[in-house]
Amino acid sequence: MPIVFIGPMAAGKTKIGRRVARGLNVPFIDTDKRIVESYGPIGEIFAREGEEYFRIIEREAVDWALGEPAVVSLGGGAVLNVDTQSDLENATVVYLSVTTAAVQARLGGGRRPLLAGGITDWERIYNVRRPTYEALATICLDTSNRPISGIADEIVNWVQERNDE
Ligand SMILES: Nc1ncnc2c1ncn2[C@@H]1O[C@H](COP(=O)(O)OP(=O)(O)O)[C@@H](O)[C@H]1O
Ligand SMILES: O=C(O)C1=C[C@@H](OP(=O)(O)O)[C@@H](O)[C@H](O)C1
Ligand SMILES: [Mg+2]
Incomplete structure (x- = not known):
């Protein structure tokens, strides 16, 4: 099973996941990137088809990625899917957290359709998902x-030490 990054939007899952994959010399998969390659920009998918449809194609991307020997970075809402939740019980799950104060500087670009209301939306969504992230985490x-x-x-270093045990 792969090493999987979870956590709220802009915690650093994509950027840090890519570096960890490089450090471990294994492939890197970002499920959002796969979705964009197949379906176009995430903002356009939300606008055209709605969030429910996005969650269906997201689950397909996650299902495939979790079968790969890779470091996998999920989108922040992928853990809402119950099948993904049970898959992650058997994976090494790295939960990246971030405070409201620190994340503010990272939300530029306006690419995330769920954050039309800015930091208030970010905080509300994180508060709902926080218990799920905590329950699934191997490390935070x-x-x-x-x-x-x-x-x-x-x-x-943490992954390498675990593998040596
Ligand atoms: N530890 C960090 N310190 C400062 N900026 C960061 C940090 N981690 C991520 N960022 C910045 O935050 C933004 C979102 O990072 P990203 O990896 O896309 O997050 P996620 O995939 O969790 O949404 C990027 O601009 C990235 O450079
Ligand atoms: O938290 C979410 O619901 C989402 C997070 C985004 O990914 P990042 O967490 O990588 O920003 C992306 O999947 C989409 O905009 C929805
Ligand atoms: Mg990301």
């Missing part, structure tokens, strides 16, 4: 005030 790291490189190095 707070990314708020640390550089991406240091967090990625810590995770690579």
